[in-house]
Amino acid sequence: MSQKLILVWLSAVAMGVALSAHARETPADFATQVPLTVSGQGPWYRLELPLDVQLKARRTDLGDVRVFNAAGEPQAYALARAPAQTSESRHLTEVKWFPLYNSADATEQAPSIRVRSSANGTLVDVQPSTQLEAGEEVLRGWLLDASGIKAPLQQLILDWTSERDGFQRFSIEASDDLQHWQSWGEGQIARLTFADERVEQHEIGLPGQSARYLRLLWKAPQSAPTLTSVQLESVSTSSLPMPLVWSQSLAGSAIKGGEYTWQLPMGLNVERLQVELGQPNSLAPVTLSGRRESSLPWQPLGGGLLYRLTQNGQDVVQNELLLPGHTVQQLKLTVDERGGGIGEQAPSIRFAVRATQLVFLARGAGPYTLALGNATVKAANLPLSTLIPDYSAAKLATLGKATVDGPVVGTSTSTVTTAVIPDVNWKKFGLWAVLLLSVLFLAAMAFSLLRKPAAKS
Incomplete structure (x- = not known):
């Protein structure tokens, strides 16, 4: 074998060793393993x-x-934090509303009605199914x-009319045929x-579902207000977003009167925030700010x-507060204390982010481990389109489907900081050492070839 071929072979070996050491990852390189x-x-x-x-x-x-x-x-994998949405349009629609009456002694029951509708299902008239005497009817x-x-x-x-101040609570139900009703929670x-x-x-x-009719039933019929305007906002999207997932309670710190801060475990795209109000009869106008790190200014x-x-x-x-979904790691709540504030201690909060899906292509025998x-x-x-061709x-x-099975296995943050990261640094030092030795060896051989006298003919 000529000296030139030897040089090429040594270079290939050195690069192969470097790439192999860099690409080889094992579960032990990660702080947490989940079966x-x-x-x-x-x-x-x-x-x-x-x-x-x-x-x-x-x-x-x-x-x-x-x-x-x-x-x-x-294993090859892809992350889906939210399905791609090709379009989204919001529409605000004025809709018709019809009063639902019940007898004074039957306010706990949903009113029974008879309706007249047009050919396309639009309501024309809604009346109680039984005739109510004057003075017996109650707006339910x-x-x-x-539709x-x-x-x-x-x-x-x-x-609604201004005669009814205070709070009014009601249940929300949805139906497509006025016979079968599905609960949509409370408003x-x-x-x-x-x-x-x-x-x-x-x-x-509202839960983001379709329905032809909605029924609002007041918890306290005697306080049911008279509506003056009803609008429904609808959203058309190519696909629905991932559901929200909520965190455990997170403690915060009180900076000064009416200001509280929280440190999230990592930068997260927070979309909703729940503030624990421990004291009854608390009323507080608030503003919320966030930032990714302490060196940056607060953003509303x-x-x-x-x-x-x-x-x-x-x-x-x-x-509950709605957030725009920006990435934040620190939150600050400022309270207008004219309402009495929410206490000297910082309240606990819960935050919600969009669920994340991981899709992987199973290769080799299980069981499989998330690290x-x-x-x-x-x-x-x-990308999902690359992982799944069609x-x-x-x-x-x-x-x-894959699910988390059993407890999370791993070491604490402090242990990982001192054990895992130095191990990775040693790999980098080893790679550089191999490459440097290869370069020195090649230089030495080239120098020896230059100094070698030419062969006499």
Whole structure:
């Protein structure tokens, strides 16, 4: 073998050793390992990542997540934090509403009605199924005609006569045939005076489903207001977003009177926030700010009116704030203390983020392990369309399922900091040492070739 071929061979060996050492990742390189159980038809499996598992990651983009098989081989995977939405349009529609009457002694029952409707299902007239004597009828609630709206209903906006101040609570039910009703939870509207200002709450969130008719039944019929305007906001999207997942309670710190801060475990795209109001009869206008790190200025995220009031022996609570979904790691709540504040101690909070799905292609024998918690590795996830060549939203729903099975296995943060990261640094030092020695060896051989006298003919 000539000296030139030897040089080429040595260079290839050195680069091969370097690439092999860099690409070889094992579950032991990550601070946390979670056993997985798979079911259904493979070879692709989708996993709903629990929030407490996501918070074990060291990277905000979850770039340090990996899936390994029983032999410790990494699996190809993709992350879906929310399905791609090709379009989204919001429409605000004025709808008709009809009063629902009941007899005074039957206010606990849903009113029985008879209706007249047009050929397309639009309501023309709504009357009680039985004739009520004058003075016996009680306004129980309202029937809303949403038959002209074909998109999922996102929000209900009400207005009512000013004679009814205070809080009004009601149940929300949906139907497509006026016979079978599905509960959509409860709603609440409010109109009250606070510090010489008028505070009103008109909007009620809906679950984002379609329905032809809505029924609002007041909890206290004697306080049911007379509606003057009803609007429904609908949203048309190519696909629905992932559901929200909520955190455990998180303690905060009080900076000064009326200001509280919280440190999140990592940078997160927070979309909702619940503030624990420990004291009854609390009323607090608030503004919320956030930032990614302490060196950055606070950015406004939103605000609203938080309250916990006792009415008719029951607590009426509004403790949730909607956020724009920006990435934040620190939150600050500023309270207008004209309402009495919410206490000297910082309240606990719960935050919600969109669920994250991990889809992996099973290769090799199981059981499979989810590993995460290594700030030095590079992201290795593929696009869904690459992982699944004929990917579609419909196909995603038919994939096999993977679930977290058993406790999270790993070491504490302090242990990982001193054990895992130095191990990765030693690998880097080893790679550089191999490459440097190879270069020196090549230089030495080249120098010896230059000094060698030419062979005499």
